[in-house]
Amino acid sequence: MDETELRHFTPSVLSILVRRGADFAAAEDAVQDALIEALQVWPHGPPTEPKGWLVAVAWRRFLDATRADAARRRRERLADAEHHTASGPGAAAPTIAVDDTLHLYFLCAHPSLTPSSAVALTLRAVGGLTTRQIAQAYLVPESTMAQRISRAKRTVSGVRFDRPGDVATVLRVLYLVFNEGYSGDVDLVAEATRLTRQLAAAIDHPEVQGLLALMLLHHARRDARFSADGRLIPLVDQDRSRWDTAAITEGVDILQAALTRDRLGEFQAQAAIAALHADEPTAAETDWVQIVEWYDELTRLTDSPIVRLNRAVAVGEADGPRAGLAALTEVDGSVPRHAAVAAYLHERDGDPATAARLYAEAAHHAPNLAEREHLVRQAARLSNPPSR
Template identity: 70%
Template sequence: MNADPLDTAALRSAVPRVIAILVRRGADFAAAEDAVQDALVEALRTWGDEPPRDPQAWLVTVSWRRFLDATRSETSRRRREERVEEEPEGGPVPDTDDSLQLYFLCANPALTPASAVALTLRAVGGLTTRQIAAAHLVPEATMAQRISRAKRTVADVRLDEPGDVATVLRTLYLVFNEGYSGDVDLAAEAIRLTRRLAASVSHPEVAGLLALMMLTHARRAARHDAAGRLVSLEQQDRSLWDTHAIAEGVDILQSALARDQLGEFQAQAAIAALHADARSAAETDWVQVVEWYDELVALTDNPVVRLGRALAVGHADGPRAGLAALDEVDRSLPRRTAAAAYLHERAGDLALAARLYAEAALLAPSIPERDHLTRQAARLNQSPER
């Protein structure tokens, strides 16, 4: 591993491999993870401009020493030391990469989604508890407790036990959707971790998720205006979209689709690719978008998918058809009222649309979304066509 001491992302990429090495030597997962975090902090504090020749070997050596120091029983210490001869500092380490098993461990179905996200960011992503807490806008002590509970939950799970890729992907997608807060860009972190997962396992849905992340992230610069207000997809300045990320996402998606094992992330990525391919909202191939939503409904018939399909139908076949499709969506679903407002506005029912936008603002899950919907209601209330 060649690491610039200032390249913390490269340094963090060694964390899951080092944890796996300690676990193979006999450390339990929780103790290994704690020891590696201590070593990581020590590395960032002491390396300066002169990193060791082999940073990963240094992390292994220091982490193992920290683990042994934390082992209270001298009998237990001797048993563990007999299990492996400690390498000299900077010496070679095994070339085995158990990162995939750590993904499985941290996304164990026994964990809550929030705990799985936190443990993944800590053990696989190499982030500190403080960084994770800041990214989720919670006190560091609260996040520390969440991570400790998660580690206790998976304490008896062996590193070599089989895991579920679908669970891992759901966890990574949750990380991606956390977005940006504090000093950690969780969307970028999720892309980094998904890239590493894709390098470890050949799975079309892993590629599909990576493509979806790339295509969605490519629109990030256009998602807010200069004042920080939300901008709808229809109104975004598409010249701000990252064309390189779009091209990479499309290439990844095409390779995944060629394997003819369609999954929900590939279908979502296909929809995102159709949006990315259009020079304007009006030029979007809405008929194809609806077809991909039909595939999604067949794969995972959930209300969120049906909501997206209703909006696409509203573009492809007209707002009245979209409203008819929306009638099939659970009325308690968040954002359903906002979708109804949008479709009624397109149908020319401005007074009803304004009222629905105002109602949707009260149900909005975030302040930026609430403000956006409030502005939409105000715009229609001031419209001379109303």
């Protein structure tokens, strides 16, 4: 069993310790210790009941770390009352209730946490990643990430839920993880998709299905987004034969099932837009009119300036660049990528000089190197057209 497979046990094992009365922060540390021990021991003799082994080891680690004998006896009595005493590392795991894992999702997305802390805690507690892996993914020192996670664990320690958790907050955290993309030795896109798939299996909610569909549809285009030399390839220029058709099919099927529930949410609407992009063999055949209609729905759901910005692009494709520029006037100029969208629409409207200036301005504010280099090339292309 490799490290990725081992991480699947993390939320259920952690949930058992918390349910037995362990403090969240101490329980999470104990589970991490058990995972490390499993990586060292299992290659030489894996247990017949992996989850039971992890529960037994993590529970003993937690008890060993508990200094007060009275507290230790109280927790042991609570554990004995719920389950039979674990006789050793190979003891069978108790039955896990679905609500245990859901509790962890809601706990890690607690409103008292900042978005960055909620993401880090989710990756650690639910995803089972090490602090080092999370730090590498976010390109920060391990000590910085350790402090962030420690503060987050202290914040949620002792929190108890007496009503259903906020699914929307959980989904927002998973969406943030997905948007981080890939860096270091952890693929956060794959990790977010795995966690969302796990959540979709545990809870019947159309927006959970919508987010999973959105992730699958976006991830399906991953191999076509960059050239062999690392250059960013816009959607319109991508080689669609490199798209993952199996992921697209799965995403569309999940989306259609969610939409039949007639409880439309923003992730379902976003997935519908992604599905329309994936539905045609060429960019020229894209149904931009329907995409604009979905952006109208999304605007009503969120009224997000980013949604309005993307809608302006769709309007420009459906009704012409001047209509797109008119729609763009409704979006604040400080919104990220505003200048890039304006440049694209001005170029399509036959104004290369304005487009070149705006491409250069957009490059200055680009969020990453690949996008910056792409925008610089666009500005150079229009500033120095080939001689006839």
